[in-house]
Amino acid sequence: MMDAGFHSQNIDILINDEFNNIGMPERAVIHYPRLDTILLVEETIRKSPKELTRTGLYHVLEGRVMYQTLKVILDYLEKSNKITYSGNKVVWVFTNQKLDAAVARGRDY
16 A cells, blocks of 8 residues: 555656656756846846856855756846856846937936
8 A cells, every 4th residue: 555645746746847858857847936036136147247157146146046046047037138148157138228229319218
C-alpha cells in the first residue's frame, strides 16, 4: 500500500515538470516575481555605474531577491528588449521614445 502523501507529491512534481529542447526535464516556474521586485531589479541595472554579471547583480541586491527569481526577471527583461548581454554582462538598452522626443523638443512631458 502506497503512502498517500508520497503519491500526491509525485503527481505535483510530474505536473510541474516541463521538458527543455533536448528532452531533459526542467522545472516550470511555479512562482512569478511581484511588480515591486521587477522594478527594483530594473532600477538597480539602470543606475549601476558599471555593467554587472548576473552574480554581480545578485550581490548588489544583497539578498533582497532570490537568485532563481532574479533569473526569471532577467529573462523577462531580455524578452521585453529592456536588457541585453554583452558577453556575460547585463546591459540596460531600453529607451522611452516619448520621453526622448519630449526632451528633444525641450518641453515637460
